[in-house]
Every structure is written in structure tokens, then in C-alpha cells.
Amino acid sequence: MMLRPFRRADLNILHEIDTACFPPGVSYSLEELEAFIAHRNSRSWIAEEEGAIIGFLIAQRTPARLMHVITIDVKEMWRRRGVGQALMDVAEEWGRREELKLATLETAEDNHPAQAFYRKRGYKKLGWVEHYYANGASAWVMGKRLR
Numbered sequence: 001m002m003l004r005p006f007r008r009a010d011l012n013i014l015h016e017i018d019t020a021c022f023p024p025g026v027s028y029s030l031e032e033l034e035a036f037i038a039h040r041n042s043r044s045w046i047a048e049e050e051g052a053i054i055g056f057l058i059a060q061r062t063p064a065r066l067m068h069v070i071t072i073d074v075k076e077m078w079r080r081r082g083v084g085q086a087l088m089d090v091a092e093e094w095g096r097r098e099e100l101k102l103a104t105l106e107t108a109e110d111n112h113p114a115q116a117f118y119r120k121r122g123y124k125k126l127g128w129v130e131h132y133y134a135n136g137a138s139a140w141v142m143g144k145r146l147r
């Protein structure tokens with residue numbers, strides 16, 4: 001497995017992966033994904049195995065010096081092999097280099113695997129946003145100090 005930066009030609013595959021990873025209303029549209037990736041304060045990393053994309057992460061630096069994880073997606077057949085961990089490692093390293101204080105993210109109330117994944121990395125539940133997602137699901141806000 002190797003990590004590399006995003007390339008324009010990846011966009012449709014990332015959208016397919018995101019659609020498979022999340023229910024409708026939680027997954028992003030192609031246009032939303034494109035806008036997040038293109039944002040000047042965003043960074044995206046692609047996990048690749050033998051030329052095929054198996055996961056990705058998009059993070060954004062906010063004006064309040066937070067690293068906001070927009071999404072992290074690993075294809076189902078590649079989970080529990082350290083891909084998510086490698087993507088979070090590289091994003092958090094970037095956040096530290098950028099001197100960001102805190103990494104934050106939202107995760108759906110019923111996404112227990114993701115909550116376990118973040119908890120293992122030291123993220124704590126910081127807040128709750130009622131009906132955060134377009135499908136009505138609420139979200140936990142989780143975060144971890146980067147410095």
C-alpha cells in the first residue's frame with residue numbers, strides 16, 4: 001500500500017467509494033467532493049494498492065486552526081489492515097506541520113466502527129449535533145489535540 005496526493009482523474013472513483021461507504025444523505029455528491037478537494041485549505045491523500053485506489057482522506061485547515069477531517073473512506077474489503085490508520089497518520093502529521101491545535105470530525109451516531117477507530121487513536125467525544133446529516137441522522141463531534 002502506498003499513499004499519494006490526489007489527481008484530477010481520481011474524482012469519479014472517490015465518489016464511487018464514498019457512495020459505497022455511507023448511506024444516502026451521509027455520502028457526498030460528486031460536486032460536494034470536488035468542492036472539498038479543490039478548496040484552497042484542503043489536503044487529500046489517496047491510498048493505493050497495485051495501482052487501484054483502496055481508500056482516501058480529505059482534511060481541511062480552518063481559520064480557527066483546526067484540522068477538520070471531511071471524510072475518510074476505506075473500501076470494505078481493505079478494512080482492518082491499517083489503511084485508515086496510515087491515512088490518519090499522514091493527515092495528523094500535516095496538521096502538526098501546519099501548527100494546527102486540534103483535529104476534529106463528525107461521525108454519525110450509529111457509526112460505531114468509526115467511533116471505535118477514532119477512539120483507538122485518542123479522539124474523544126466533544127459534542128453532539130442533532131440532525132447533522134441530510135438523512136436526519138445526528139452526529140458526534142470527536143476531537144484530539146495535535147500539539
Ligand SMILES: CC(C)(COP(=O)(O)OP(=O)(O)OC[C@H]1O[C@@H](n2cnc3c(N)ncnc32)[C@H](O)[C@@H]1OP(=O)(O)O)[C@@H](O)C(=O)NCCC(=O)NCCS
Nearest residue numbers: 021073074079080081082083084085107113114116117120
Ligand atoms: C473507519 C474506517 C476508515 C477505518 O479504516 P480501517 O482501514 O479499517 O482501519 P484500521 O485497519 O487502520 O484500524 C485501526 C484500528 O481502529 C480500530 N477499528 C477499526 N475498525 C474497527 C471496527 N470496525 N470495529 C472496532 N474497531 C475498529 C481497531 O482498533 C483497529 O486496529 P486493529 O484492527 O488492530 O484492532 C473504515 O472502517 C471505513 O472506511 N468505514 C466506512 C467509512 C466511515 O465510516 N468513515 C468514517 C467517517 S466518520
